Amino acid sequence: MKKHLLPIILFAQCMYGQAPSGYYNGTTGLTGYVLKSKLHDIISKKHISWHYDDLPGHYAKTDLDRYYDHDGTNTTILLDPYSEKPNGADAYEYTTNDLIGSATAEGQGWNREHMMPQSTFHSHYPMHSDLFYVVPTDARINQLRKNYPYGISSSTPSKIFYTFSNTSKIGKSSIPNYAYTGRVYEPIDEFKGDIARCLLYFAVRYEGKLGTFNYNNNTSSAADTNPLDGTEEQSFDAGYIKMLIQWHTQDPVSQREIDRNNAVYAIQKNRNPFIDRPEWVQAIWKQVDNNTIPRAPINVKVTQTGAHFVTLNWSQSSNEDIIGYKIYQNGTFIASTKETSISIDHLEPSNNYRFTVKAYNNSYLYSDDSNSVSVNTLAYDIYSKDLFISKYILGTSNNKAIEITNKTGHAVNLSDYKLSIQLMNGNDYYYPAPYELEGTVRNNESFVIMNPYANFSCYTIDQSKLVSAAPQMSFTGSQYLELQYKSSTIDAIGRDHQDNSHYLSNVSLYRKDNVSQPTNSFDFTEWNTYESNYCKDLGGVLLTSDIVTANKEFIIYPNPVVENLFVEGEVGEIKTAQVLDFQGRVIYTEQRPFKNKKYITVGHLQAGSYLLKIDHKVYQLIKK
Known part of the structure; x- marks a missing residue:
């Protein structure tokens, strides 16, 4: 949006000054997708996700028109980017009371528009009600836009299907370097930067989930197509990113966006970083491609094994611009990480699994497979199988x-x-x-x-x-x-x-x-x-002393043990006690072990770690 721009000389300093002190701590010196991930961590923490039905009440604080027809006045009129005419009288106006479900023509009422269509994320929360890209717009234009992406429409009359009262339109896509040929909604120039920054916010805020969202880019002309490319880092198709950067550059941040960013922050407790620091758009997405294929990770090994999980660790590839790793289980991709270790869970006990790892760079070139590691999950362990x-x-x-x-x-x-x-x-x-x-x-x-x-x-x-x-x-x-x-x-x-x-x-x-x-x-x-209303001892991390006794029917001691391992609790009805190794093999068994005593003898065992199975409860013990 162009109106009420700040002086260019003070632009960056003023933008940064809008965020609370310390909000962007940890971003200094970061660029590229490392910066994007850090911003994700910042703006995702304590984001308050409101109910979809709460949004109309919030729009009175975030989306009133004090910038065009009602400059600086105390207004109740909503600013609708789909119908606003920056240089003239609007064809119609809405207050917050004009919310409707559907419309047959422009001007009948407004409803909530998901700038990133909600079919993208299956209408799930918190995406469903995020104020940064769920905005009030004319109901009829919202309906006609359907799930079409924003974009550059063809200028050929026969390929323009709708032109609206403020000259925004729906037409065949003519986005440069983007293979999608379906319909797009092209907003007027006044709001292209606003929309670009909202979509880039989406890419940062929901990093880590983008690969699970619906996307069908490049060649499809279906109504549910969106420009996501399935990656967590780049997020959008390369041609679409170039368009968003162009819109961001040609339509700089306005006072209205600054005000809205602050108002949404007061409600949601997070911010759009590209309004606070516009230069971060270029810092993240304007990168030099690396066409060198990365080297494969080395020394992949298993560092922990349970009945339902394994933890893998490896040495970082020598290439400097590695942005992530993909993990394959029995040849099938199952997870990705930016770290050099990961726990793979939801495995079955007493099963064999084979894992390999690939590295990839900012051009999404992938290394060869790492060395393969094979692991047998344990038959039992002391852990919960899930949250x-x-x-x-x-x-x-x-x-x-x-x-x-x-x-x-x-x-x-x-x-x-x-x-x-x-x-x-x-x-x-x-x-x-x-x-x-x-x-x-x-x-x-x-x-x-x-x-x-x-x-x-x-x-x-x-x-x-x-x-x-x-x-x-x-x-x-x-x-x-x-x-x-x-x-x-x-x-x-x-x-x-x-x-x-x-x-x-x-x-x-x-x-x-x-x-x-x-x-x-x-x-x-x-x-x-x-x-x-009882809420004692909510949340937190268990201390080691708590873990020994928490969630168990018995207490075993001493642990580590030399000779006799004592068991406290209601042991009279215990039928069987077994010592197993971590592959689930039975080393030693006692029937009715506590009939006349409250311990089992383990002095004959070699030093090491074992599992003690008392009927259906399992504990870890260490033999000295």
Whole structure:
């Protein structure tokens, strides 16, 4: 947007001054995709995800027109980039009260427009309600745009299908160096930079998820085509990126964008970095391609093995511009990372797996395969097989929180996890779009997801890892709530297709200490019940002393052990105690081991690490 530009000499300094002090700490000296990833970490932390129905109320703070027909005045008129005429009277205007569902002509009302079509991300939260690219626009133009990308329309009359009141149009794509030939929506020049910066924000904010979104670029002319290219770093097709950079350059940041960035920050608690620091667009995407094929990673090895996971480590390729690594399991791509180690989880016990790694550079040239490593997962281990819900808090008003715990033995990337809720609509049950989790949770760490309207006396919004008003965090006690990994149910609160109010209303539920595994079938006996609003000891990382006794029915000591390993707890009914190696092989067995004593003798074992299986519970022990 061009109106009310700041003086060019003070441009960069003024832009940077809009962000709170320290907001962009850690970015100094960074360029390219390393800078992009750092910005992702910054703007993703504590992003408050509001409910889609909250947005109309927020637009009165973020999208009023004080810049054109109503310059500087106290207005109630929304600024609609699809109909705004910068140099003349608009054909129509809207207030926040003119929200409608659909329209048959321009000027009938407005609705919420996803600049990046919501089919891209399956309408999931937090993408579904992000104020930076969900904006109020004319309802009819929004409908006609469908899921077409923004772009440069053909100027040939027969290839222009709609021209709107402010001369924006829908026509056949003529984006240079971009093979897509379908329809595009071309905004007027006044808003091309605004839109480009919104799309580039999307690419940064949702890095790590972009490869899971729908994309179908280059040759398709289908209505659901978008210009994502499936990569996490470059994000968009190369030809499309060039267009966005051109729009960003020719239509610099305006006062309206600065004001909107600050207003959204007050609501969402994150910022669009390309409004604060416009030069970062070039710093990230204007890179010199490297046409040298990277060398393969070396010394790939297994550093930890469990029943359901393995941790791999390797030495960095010697090329200086390596931006990432792809990991292959039995020849199939399964994961990527920017680090030189990764934990691969959701494996089956007592199974053999083969892993290789490839490096790639900023031109997306891939190395040969690394050395291959083969590993057998253990038959048993001491860890939880997956994340699990450890606390469910339902208090007065919007006091709602969920705690999730990781005791898998390794750090877990949350990108493929989501919360899904089953709501009742009359006599029908339905799942609204799920809320996707983000970030990483360390081993033995518990994190909290909280409703942004919550006001607990013992836990604050600032302490929580994720904050959302999505439907999953609006539970009232009657609903069934799931923790999912991809499309699989990992853990559940409540019972499927039932009114759960007799279990879940006005209570706080804490998973009992002897429960350390998720279950996809809710068992109320696994939970301790507390009064409404109870929220003691939410979140945090377990200390070593806590880990020894947490979530176990027995305490074993001394550990490490020389001769006799004592077992405390209700051991009278134990049928079998077995010592196993980490391949699951049985080394030693005792039947009814604690009938006349409370220990088992392990002095005959060689020094090393073992597993102690007491009926169906497994513990790790070290023999000195």
